[in-house]
Amino acid sequence: MNFKIFATIKDFSIARELLNAGVTAFRVNSSHMEIGELIEFLEEYQFHFYNIPLYIDLKGSKKRLRKDQRTVELIPGEKIVFATSESPEIKTLLVEPAVLKLLSPNLNVSLNDGKIKLKILDNDGNRAYAIVLKAGRVHGAKGINFEFLSDKNFRSFSLTEKDVEIISKTRDYPFVRYALSFVSSPEQIKNLRAISRRYVAAKIENYLDLDKLKEISSETDEMWFCRGDLGAHLGMRGLAKFYGEFVKSMRDFTCPVFMAGEVMEHMVDNPRPTRSEICHLYDLIEHGFSGIVLSNETVSGNFPIEVVKVVREVISGD
Incomplete structure (x- = not known):
């Protein structure tokens, strides 16, 4: 099964182990790094993992x-x-x-x-x-x-000055891809692709109507359904309702869709997942998700390798 596992990292201490366990791409959050640190990170990444895609998170309109x-x-x-x-x-x-x-x-x-x-x-x-x-x-x-x-101004699109500088200094690395936060229109993807000329993932972190989601899917290379920020914006009931609508419409999307936002959150502090997490993971496969994006589970969790092995075990059926 071609179900992909993306892992967030902040250094290379366990990167090779994550790959051996079944990770297919890495993600790094540029909001937690100065640009000089990011470039140093990419130079070392290029030496060790040049053939593995690396997604750089761009802040976009996200507030921090x-x-x-x-x-x-x-x-x-x-x-x-x-x-x-x-x-x-x-x-x-x-x-x-x-x-x-x-x-x-x-x-x-x-x-x-x-x-x-x-x-x-x-x-x-x-x-x-x-x-x-x-x-x-x-x-x-x-x-x-x-x-x-x-407030419409909050949801309006603007790459930050730091985003633009990051793009200008990282777009020539062949393994780099961009994940843009708080995407709310296809124009945002068009603008990012125009200046980056790279593969782009649209992070869905606000409520959007289904027509808008379809438009975004036609412009982006991937969409990530980001449960963390969506839940914070919509509340628990709102998140559940939007997720249900989103899943029913996935067959009309024209790009791969990934689930993000601590899908295996229990394993940040525990060596085994909950039964609910396992059932949810299986449902993601059945609904047609192309993979998951691990965040705290691998960047700061206590059992990063075990998380990947559990996911691989469930999706392989072994």
Whole structure:
């Protein structure tokens, strides 16, 4: 069975073992690297894995905490602020000015694919005050999601300056492919392909109607259904409903489709998957998905090789 397994990595410590276990391509998240670090990474990758595709995640319109955000532990019921500079008297989450403008009162905000949740109480233009609904530890460069945000400016397409620089400095590596975050129109794919001249994967991370998905499928080389950001935006019920609609329409898509977003999340901390994960994996095969994209399972999980072996075992039928 030609069911593919993509694994996210941040270095090469286990890359060869992942390939031996059954990985067919790698992914690296450029949001967690400076451009110089990324180029060094590609130079070493070229020496060892030049014939294996490498997807570089591009931020696109995705919003994130700043990379210089210090690690903080958030407590339920605690009041914190989003700001562009550190506040000495209160825990601060650092964001860019464009993100700060989006934080209006009563907006629900989540971090780290919905694992941390906050509610915006007020925004005076310099700070957005929030209360912690669901606690956890916050790190720099983590993605920010806005539940049910309808602001068209948020969903509009724009490659960041860093994205453009990444493309200009990496597009000549023959193994490089791009995975664009928060795709919402075929024009985004056309624009990216025009400047990159490379293979492109469209990451579906917002709710889109089925006609729009079909249009995107006709322009992109792959689509990734990204459960993490979708769940953070839509909520659990909304994610389930959209997934059902998406699967029913897959036969009309003209490109391969992959499931992304910690498909085997239990194995981040455990050596065996849950029965639900195994059943879900089998359903993905039956629905016609072309593969899965592993993220935390391989980039920071405790059992990365075991994850790949489990997936390979299920899809092979051995």
